[in-house]
Amino acid sequence: MNKLSNSLGAADIATALHPYTNARRHEEKGPLVITRGEGIRVYDEAGKPYIEALAGLWSVAVGFSESRLVEAAHNQMQALPYYHSFAHKAHEPSIRLGEKLVEMTPEGLDRVFFTSSGSEANDTVVKMVWYMNNALGRPEKKKFLARNKGYHGITVASGSLTGLPYNHMDFDLPAIPVTHLTCPHFYRFGHEGESEAEFTKRLLKEAEDTILREGPETIAAFIGEPLMAAGGVMPPPEGYWPGIEELCRKYDILLVSDEVINGFGRLGSSFGATHYGFTPDIMVLSKQLTSSYMPLAAVMFSEKVYDAIADNTGRIGTFGHGFTASGHPVATAVGLENLKIIEERDLMGNAQRMGERLQAGLRQYADHPLVGEVRGAGLIAGLEVVADKATKRPFDPVGKVGLAAFEIAHEEGMIIRNVGDTLALCPPLIVTETDVDEIVACMGRILDRTEAWVAEQGLR
């Protein structure tokens, strides 16, 4: 780790407030300054390599040195570095990417609106849905249903949809009408003696009871990540999504699939909704859309939503929403090239094959004394460490052991993420068999060293 003696580190400590970082701890510890990347690896200032087993922030599909994306950005910078799409303007990269996304995404998602981040995209969803229901003459239909531990971003509206305490506490959120339902994670939220099917049934009943209690005429949309990622890598129980879809249809509630992490092959299927068998009215995409080489997100939506918005000519008539960088030409050019690479190299197929290898490899740690549950789908996985395997009792405080494992991983030359005590893996889609085996072996060393640390600290 870099210390104060390092000038870059010192300047960082002196000036920056880091996102998702304990500021006082950072002042003592300093940053890990990453200087370059190659394939699935990144390198720090001292030249030490790390396997980026979280693909940056769950996002770098094509790895860290894809020259075609550099060229696409360079070429677009030379042709037209910036233009916008307000007031009837357009440019080729955003038109072409929109067309490509309509082609790639599931049936019925025929329209696109671009933003620069997943949070902005979800704020856009909220505002589109509100605008649409005002246009349809049902101004009371504005509430959202979301889930505890769901992640949808951190801006005022998207942060309200997120269901994590540290995104709400001291930020005075939620600030929009949203009800958070039970997190659909059987291992943690299934009741004693309850089967997975019974768990699904209970969650669907909770959703329907909530809709009826609040009044279906007040509920505008249900938003969820098909597989909950940033909240701790939690696949849904069997039958959950088809059941939610049925309720949405029954009560005329829009179904929003937040695929900022799930999209573009992450789960071993093209999209999360495809993977779990449901058809959303709105889909949110980002991260792997450009492999995060450029900031970009897309809200995909149905013609039904589009028409309601487009026909709202009774009042001002103009859709008064959009960002300076909506559909930015360099970002959309990079996105288009990135999607071409994903298709040409069959990276979604690779994610499915390598995903099976990763999941099977990690499942061998289900017997490890530290591991309560190994879970995931495709190239996203979580290992939850617990104090007591039999009772699932977590460590106290939650997150202390996870953080220790995260730091041990750095020493072992691998970057993972700890979500509390769940160790998350989400490697680039380009991983090879050798890479997967290396990640799995490294995870074994991390678990063994963490177990030794737990014993040393007397944490059980």
Ligand code: PMP
């Ligand atoms: N939705 C989901 C499912 C996400 O995982 C994230 C980011 N991790 C977001 C939205 C927010 O995206 P951003 O950080 O680009 O605002």
